[in-house]
Amino acid sequence: MACVTRLVLTDFRNYHHLSWKPASPVTVITGPNGSGKTNLLEAVSLLVPGRGLRGARMDELPRHGASLWGVAADVAAQWGDDALSIQIATGADPVRPERRAFRVDGQAQRNRDAVGEYFSAVWLTPQMDRLFQEGAGGRRRFLDRLVLALEPGHARELAAHDRTMMQRSRLLAQRGADGGWLNALERTMARHAVAAVAARVDMVARLNADEQAVADGFPAALLELDCPIAGRLREMPALAVEDWLAEQIAGTRAIDSQRGGSRLGAHRTDLRMADRLSLRPASQSSTGQQKALLLGIVLSHARILAACRGQMPMLLLDEPLVHLDDVRRAALFQAIGRMDTGVFLTGTDNEQFAPLRQIAEFVTPGEGNLAPRA
Numbered sequence: 001m002a003c004v005t006r007l008v009l010t011d012f013r014n015y016h017h018l019s020w021k022p023a024s025p026v027t028v029i030t031g032p033n034g035s036g037k038t039n040l041l042e043a044v045s046l047l048v049p050g051r052g053l054r055g056a057r058m059d060e061l062p063r064h065g066a067s068l069w070g071v072a073a074d075v076a077a078q079w080g081d082d083a084l085s086i087q088i089a090t091g092a093d094p095v096r097p098e099r100r101a102f103r104v105d106g107q108a109q110r111n112r113d114a115v116g117e118y119f120s121a122v123w124l125t126p127q128m129d130r131l132f133q134e135g136a137g138g139r140r141r142f143l144d145r146l147v148l149a150l151e152p153g154h155a156r157e158l159a160a161h162d163r164t165m166m167q168r169s170r171l172l173a174q175r176g177a178d179g180g181w182l183n184a185l186e187r188t189m190a191r192h193a194v195a196a197v198a199a200r201v202d203m204v205a206r207l208n209a210d211e212q213a214v215a216d217g218f219p220a221a222l223l224e225l226d227c228p229i230a231g232r233l234r235e236m237p238a239l240a241v242e243d244w245l246a247e248q249i250a251g252t253r254a255i256d257s258q259r260g261g262s263r264l265g266a267h268r269t270d271l272r273m274a275d276r277l278s279l280r281p282a283s284q285s286s287t288g289q290q291k292a293l294l295l296g297i298v299l300s301h302a303r304i305l306a307a308c309r310g311q312m313p314m315l316l317l318d319e320p321l322v323h324l325d326d327v328r329r330a331a332l333f334q335a336i337g338r339m340d341t342g343v344f345l346t347g348t349d350n351e352q353f354a355p356l357r358q359i360a361e362f363v364t365p366g367e368g369n370l371a372p373r374a
């Protein structure tokens, strides 16, 4: 279990100062549009390395008019056991406000990835509803976020891949580029691409193997990578795929220098999703079916993290009921009951969450426990 037992916000988004002690690991946050429901989830999502559930820039986070912002939380591995609780704090670095600083129990943390060992969270946002209509980039980033939660080093592979790809493009744009230098860049690019795609392949295999997904009552997803590198990784060892890829990339020099960019690499992956039983592609499913598929993937991901790290992450579900019919809503409430972890859910109508009344605290930003304090 991972849950928040106290949350303190200072000049974060629309919150001037908030100090809140949740009364239950499961919280339903309802209230009017713009009241600050998603901001609360975003605050918790920023306790783990990365840019949080909105992928926000640092300058968007301080309350308008403020320059510094802070989020501090007591997080616990078991509800009601303060001995197992630690404090994670993040916010703008007072010396360099454009940078984000982390503290764990008051100790400044140099290694961000280490913070992820104390607390993890997974989320679903309404923006993800568009995943099936948008281009491959959005689906790739969705999958990369799932991988990152398990393997923080994935970010470094992707960054190194993209950096090398840009260097190659610049070199190709110059006439008479040095062949030896290009060879070296293409080898490096191939190495990072294979590492990144292998991590994606691994995550897809884990998600497809989650048997509990079928029991949840959501349509279990069948995921497939649309990527030639992934195809090769099924046939030969990674080192051989690197050799093959470096050669293939070298073969596209002429077209890449003519058109710019790179025809091959880790940036050419797409993620296909389908219903595991009917094999109906997500792109041909209804909005509600797509939403249920995504919820199923997020819950599977939480179980995978729990199996690998021994601790269930916290679930941040922004507007999870939108598009779901009564049967799927009931399935979600049941799944939440079974997860045994901290959950924040948002919505505009608290009646829709009535089946959670036994286990959840219901709050509204600006009221009761979430009222602003001086």
Ligand SMILES: Nc1ncnc2c1ncn2[C@@H]1O[C@H](COP(=O)(O)OP(=O)(O)OP(=O)(O)O)[C@@H](O)[C@H]1O
Residues within 6 Å of the ligand: 012, 013, 014, 015, 031, 032, 033, 034, 035, 036, 037, 038, 039, 040, 060, 061, 062, 063, 064, 348
């Ligand atoms: N940096 C900021 N400073 C002050 N207010 C901000 C900042 N960033 C966002 N806001 C305000 O926060 C509010 C949005 O909060 P949030 O997205 O959490 O709303 P919500 O309750 O989830 O709404 P909805 O039901 O529409 O999803 C908006 O009124 C927005 O103007």
